[in-house]
Amino acid sequence: MATVYVNDKPVEIGEARLNAIEAAQRAGVFIPHYCWHPALTVVASCRMCLVEVGELKDDGTVQMQPKVVPGCQTPVKHNMVIVTGEYGQHQPNEPIPTPLNYPANYGTPGQRAKKAQADTLEGLLLNHPLDCPVCDKAGECKLQDFSYQYGRSTSRMIDEKNTPPNKPYISSKITLFTDRCIMCTRCVRFTREYSGQGELTVLQRGEHAEIDIFPGEPLENKLSLNVVDLCPVGALGSKDFLYKQRVWYLKSTDSVCPDCSTGCSIHLDTNKDIVYRLRPRENPRAQGWFMCDEGRLGYRYLNSKERLMRPLAGPRGQLGPKTWREIIPALRRDLADRAGRSPDQVVAILSPWLTCEEAFLLARYIKGLAPTATLALGPVPIRGEDDTYPKDRRGRPMQPVRFTIRAEKCPNRRGVEEVLRHFQGEVIPFDRVRDRFTAGQVNVAWVTIGASPDRTGWDEESARAVAQAGLLIVQDLFAGVLTQAAQYVLPSCGFSEKEGTFVNHAGLAQGIRRATNPPQEARAEGQVYLDLMGVTGLFQAASVRRELAATIPFFAPLAAGMDPLGIRLGQVPEPVA
Amino acid sequence: MPIAEKDVKWVEPPKLGLFDYLYVPAVVTGLMTTARHMFQKPVTQQYPEQEPDLPPNYRGVHRLNRDEQGRVKCVACYMCATACPAHCIDIVAAPSPWPDREKYPETFVIDELRCIYCGMCEEACPVDAIELTSLYDLTGLSREEMIFDKEKLLSVYDQTKNSPKDPVRTSAGRLSVASEPPRETPKAS
Numbered sequence: 001m002a003t004v005y006v007n008d009k010p011v012e013i014g015e016a017r018l019n020a021i022e023a024a025q026r027a028g029v030f031i032p033h034y035c036w037h038p039a040l041t042v043v044a045s046c047r048m049c050l051v052e053v054g055e056l057k058d059d060g061t062v063q064m065q066p067k068v069v070p071g072c073q074t075p076v077k078h079n080m081v082i083v084t085g086e087y088g089q090h091q092p093n094e095p096i097p098t099p100l101n102y103p104a105n106y107g108t109p110g111q112r113a114k115k116a117q118a119d120t121l122e123g124l125l126l127n128h129p130l131d132c133p134v135c136d137k138a139g140e141c142k143l144q145d146f147s148y149q150y151g152r153s154t155s156r157m158i159d160e161k162n163t164p165p166n167k168p169y170i171s172s173k174i175t176l177f178t179d180r181c182i183m184c185t186r187c188v189r190f191t192r193e194y195s196g197q198g199e200l201t202v203l204q205r206g207e208h209a210e211i212d213i214f215p216g217e218p219l220e221n222k223l224s225l226n227v228v229d230l231c232p233v234g235a236l237g238s239k240d241f242l243y244k245q246r247v248w249y250l251k252s253t254d255s256v257c258p259d260c261s262t263g264c265s266i267h268l269d270t271n272k273d274i275v276y277r278l279r280p281r282e283n284p285r286a287q288g289w290f291m292c293d294e295g296r297l298g299y300r301y302l303n304s305k306e307r308l309m310r311p312l313a314g315p316r317g318q319l320g321p322k323t324w325r326e327i328i329p330a331l332r333r334d335l336a337d338r339a340g341r342s343p344d345q346v347v348a349i350l351s352p353w354l355t356c357e358e359a360f361l362l363a364r365y366i367k368g369l370a371p372t373a374t375l376a377l378g379p380v381p382i383r384g385e386d387d388t389y390p391k392d393r394r395g396r397p398m399q400p401v402r403f404t405i406r407a408e409k410c411p412n413r414r415g416v417e418e419v420l421r422h423f424q425g426e427v428i429p430f431d432r433v434r435d436r437f438t439a440g441q442v443n444v445a446w447v448t449i450g451a452s453p454d455r456t457g458w459d460e461e462s463a464r465a466v467a468q469a470g471l472l473i474v475q476d477l478f479a480g481v482l483t484q485a486a487q488y489v490l491p492s493c494g495f496s497e498k499e500g501t502f503v504n505h506a507g508l509a510q511g512i513r514r515a516t517n518p519p520q521e522a523r524a525e526g527q528v529y530l531d532l533m534g535v536t537g538l539f540q541a542a543s544v545r546r547e548l549a550a551t552i553p554f555f556a557p558l559a560a561g562m563d564p565l566g567i568r569l570g571q572v573p574e575p576v577a
Numbered sequence: 578m579p580i581a582e583k584d585v586k587w588v589e590p591p592k593l594g595l596f597d598y599l600y601v602p603a604v605v606t607g608l609m610t611t612a613r614h615m616f617q618k619p620v621t622q623q624y625p626e627q628e629p630d631l632p633p634n635y636r637g638v639h640r641l642n643r644d645e646q647g648r649v650k651c652v653a654c655y656m657c658a659t660a661c662p663a664h665c666i667d668i669v670a671a672p673s674p675w676p677d678r679e680k681y682p683e684t685f686v687i688d689e690l691r692c693i694y695c696g697m698c699e700e701a702c703p704v705d706a707i708e709l710t711s712l713y714d715l716t717g718l719s720r721e722e723m724i725f726d727k728e729k730l731l732s733v734y735d736q737t738k739n740s741p742k743d744p745v746r747t748s749a750g751r752l753s754v755a756s757e758p759p760r761e762t763p764k765a766s
Contacts, residue, residue: 133654133703134680166679177679243670243680246655 005056007087007095008102009112013076013095020071020082026090029083032117032146035184036072036233039289039402046124046184048146050116052083052109054102059254062100064109068116075452079520085114085150091176114150121151123173123184127162127207130231135180137234139247143182164210171201171219173239174228176211181235183209187227192459194290194402195223197388222405223389225297226290229279237408240297241277242274250276253515254564256502258353258411258476259295262287262404263504266295266563268496269482273516275299275496285565292405295437301452301494302516307477308491310521319489328531331473334367335532338444338471343370346442347433349466350420351378352410353451354525355500355512356555357544359419360410367423368533374431375420378448381409381457409455409496414504418554418570430462435464445469448478448525450492458482475525484575491522498524499560502568508557510566511541520548546550603709631711633742637696638712639687639725640733642705642742648675649731650706655658657698665691666698685727689715711742 004011006027013023019042021031027418034046042257049071054064056079064081076082081100087110090096102109125147131396132138167176185202188211192198199219203212213219219227250269257264257278265283269276278299280291301307311327312319339346348366350359366373387405388397417427436442445466449456460481467485474486483489497518503509518524526539542561549559557567596602622629633685642650653670665688673681698707717723725733737743 131679133656134652134678243653243672246659247661249655 001514002076004076004102005079005081007084008099008482010097012055018076020053020069020074020076021049022049023080024082024084025072028094029084029385031071032142032150033072034142034182037189040186040189040496042072043185043189044073046182047120048117048124050113050120051085052113054081054083056081056100057081062102064106066102068112072099083109083113085117087113108492113277117150118152121147122155125151125155126157127179127509128182129163129179130529131180133139135177135234136237136242136247137180137231141234142232162207166280167212168239169218170211170213171224173225173297173321174219175237175242177235177237177264178210178438181211182233183211184232185211186230186232187211187236188485190223190227190230191219191221191319192228194390195221196398197221197395198277199224199394200227203326220392221389222292222294222387223290223403224563225293226280229290231556237468238277243274245271251515252279253496253513254281255495255512255515256286256411256504256510257291257295258502259298259409259452259540260292260406261408261410261413262406263411263502263508263510264295265510266290266291268299268513269516270496270515275302275516276287279475281567284566286293286504286510288403290403292403294405298452298455299496301477302496304478306479307519308479308483308489308522309519311491311523312483312489313487316485316487324521324531325357326526327490329490332532332534334471334480334487335444335473339370339373342443343372344371345441345470346446347436347442347444347469348369348446349375349378349430349433349448349473350375350416351448351450352380352413352416352457353378353495353539354416354448355412355502356415356419356500356509357500357541357548358448358498358529359416360548360552361424361526361544362448363419365529365533374428374433374436375424376428376430377413377416377420379430379457379459379462380413381451381455383409383455385525410451410457411502411504413493414505415501415509418503418552419548422552422554434465437468440468442468443470444473445471447482447486448492449476449482450494450525451477453480456480475528477522490528491518491520491529493518493522497522498526499539500526500544500564501541507568507570508566509555509562509569511562511564588704593652605757625714629713631713631742633711635711635713636696636699636709638689638710638733639692639698639717639730640708640710640737641685641727642708642734642738643731649682649685649727650704651682651685651688651702652678652704654683654703656701660697660701661692662695662697663693664696665689682727685730687730689723689725694723708743710737711740712737750762 002011002013004023006024006029009027011027021033021036024031031047031049031051036041050068051071053069053074055061055063062081076332116332150250164178167178170176188200188202191200199213200211203210225238228236249271253264253268255268257266264287265281267279267281278296310321311324313322313327314320347398348362363375385407388401389403392398420427447466463481472486473488474482475490475492476483477492477494495512496515499514500512502512524539545558549555554570557569644650653668655668658666658668667686668682669684670680671683673679696709702705
């Protein structure tokens with residue numbers, strides 16, 4: 001067992017191979033850093049993580065190195081002593097550790113590191129423009145945070161700052177404010193090591209170093225926008241989010257990206273019921289640190305003005321707006337009537353975009369109505385093949401795989417399948433029930449979609465087949481072939497407007513949370529099912545989840561509540577990426 | 578927290594004698610005040626014929642300043658909207674059409690009815706683009722009329738910039754932006 005002393009505090013690190021930043025993190029001490037990122041290689045170029053290191057000798061004395069060293073590049077070993085700029089500052093309710101026996105001529109421990117941090121920041125700020133008011137990063141900028149915490153308030157620079165021109169051409173999705181760059185090269189390393197194609201590079205040297213692309217070969221891979229998150233300052237900006245909002249107005253909610261079955265953990269940044277951006281949330285159980293551009297930019301349909309806003313009902317082709325108060329009893333009556341007459345001809349199509357809780361409630365409701373009803377899994381959108389990263393210069397996938405964009409473009413096929421398996425012993429894919437629709441053997445069809453219109457998985461032909469059902473009830477976000485043919489159209493909620501659980505391709509269950517209010521009269525699916533069952537009160541994902549865990553053995557691990565990083569269900573091996 | 582008994586001091590009104598109860602001294606004092614004012618210069622101002630003389634730091638209607646080229650000086654940083662306690666400023670930012678600036682306000686709207694004229698926006702502005710003028714007689718016939726957009730706020734600037742009351746207060750007001758060399762600071766003499 002190895003013990004490391006961080007600011008006098010002993011930390012057991014076991015057999016772990018850590019650098020000084022990670023070891024300090026375990027001791028609850030934060031070492032500021034720009035260029036170091038756990039997913040990327042170490043370059044030790046920003047010099048922000050400079051710390052003092054030494055060794056605790058067997059006789060109890062400490063031998064300190066005369067110079068500060070970069071913490072990211074210093075592997076820790078047994079009896080190593082790390083002194084950071086925060087030496088002597090303790091948490092209010094923490095016991096103060098006994099000071100180690102530093103050499104008498106060493107001076108005050110921590111002074112060297114503190115001065116190194118301040119000097120580094122002064123150096124980084126020499127050429128950094130003071131345009132925080134117009135910089136999109138302001139408010140979440142590490143340069144702002146660290147200057148405030150570790151830097152000095154004035155600059156001694158009297159010369160003119162370097163002002164290289166902006167480079168909006170580096171990508172169709174990203175713009176580079178060259179003068180704000182502090183040359184941490186996180187973006188360059190990301191494109192070389194993670195996405196692999198190495199589009200970005202450093203031109204020039206020293207003070208004139210700049211990030212750039214090879215002329216005519218912009219940064220256009222599917223993970224490109226991660227460099228915007230990686231950038232600790234405001235040099236790389238997403239063109240999608242540029243100048244849309246100041247970040248301090250945004251409210252961040254932990255959620256899950258629904259655009260493929262990888263199920264990346266995300267932060268959902270919203271303000272006043274508008275989704276402004278998605279950012280990846282670090283989750284070693286799901287995807288790691290990053291997310292793909294397709295998922296990141298796939299939120300726009302949530303803010304669309306074209307969404308279905310209010311419930312519609314009426315004879316085919318003559319739908320009129322109704323209130324929920326009118327529509328729920330009418331729907332209940334209609335369903336009971338038809339299901340009583342022909343219980344075999346009831347089909348519910350559960351979209352792989354439903355949360356597990358919603359699928360559970362709908363399946364239970366339909367089976368309660370007609371025990372011989374058929375529950376089918378909605379069309380699963382598959383686009384191309386799984387896309388793995390890193391790729392080589394010619395775009396061919398390389399091993400080991402670090403990130404996978406899955407071909408299955410829906411968040412919860414596995415979860416819905418497990419619910420269906422519980423209720424009828426098998427999963428009936430949509431293709432198997434389509435013929436029944438064309439043969440006119442379906443009296444009641446309940447169709448849920450609830451997906452972004454470009455990735456519902458429904459084709460024109462399937463929709464036309466389903467439209468022949470005697471009574472068609474459609475829950476969706478947007479109007480389409482199915483809603484035109486329906487007698488009941490129930491506006492549903494997007495993933496930012498409801499609560500629930502998604503199970504990804506590997507059986508990892510993660511919770512989504514409500515970040516925005518649904519538009520106008522739209523009502524979350526789960527709430528509609530409760531209303532139909534006659535259960536009063538609001539839909540609470542947590543209580544339905546408990547019920548789900550108690551009923552279906554596959555979901556049993558969810559009984560204890562949801563973990564922020566998700567809970568692995570079933571006997572599924574750890575995913576590769 | 579209730580006030581402790583020992584902290585309470587009871588004060589009795591002064592006792593009035595028989596002379597005071599006649600009220601003659603009080604009447605005479607009152608009449609003397611009236612008489613004194615009859616021979617003084619009147620303090621009443623004949624508004625609106627006579628305009629009041631307001632102190633230079635009076636906080637009236639806002640204006641949006643223009644730069645030397647006549648463009649709006651505002652860089653759409655939202656500092657004023659963030660500082661505003663009444664939430665009366667609404668800005669929509671956009672990439673600027675000019676090469677020397679990165680961001681500018683596509684729209685800039687102040688609800689003058691909601692504004693409490695605290696001057697925090699003026700204080701927060703990093704480029705001295707928003708200022709409160711000494712225009713105090715703000716009237717309108719509808720609520721919509723009192724919601725000032727960018728053009729209206731710029732026209733307030735055009736109207737007030739030459740008045741001695743509302744000089745353009747500072748020559749500062751630029752961010753050090755990419756393509757713009759820093760300004761020379763005036764040498765202290």
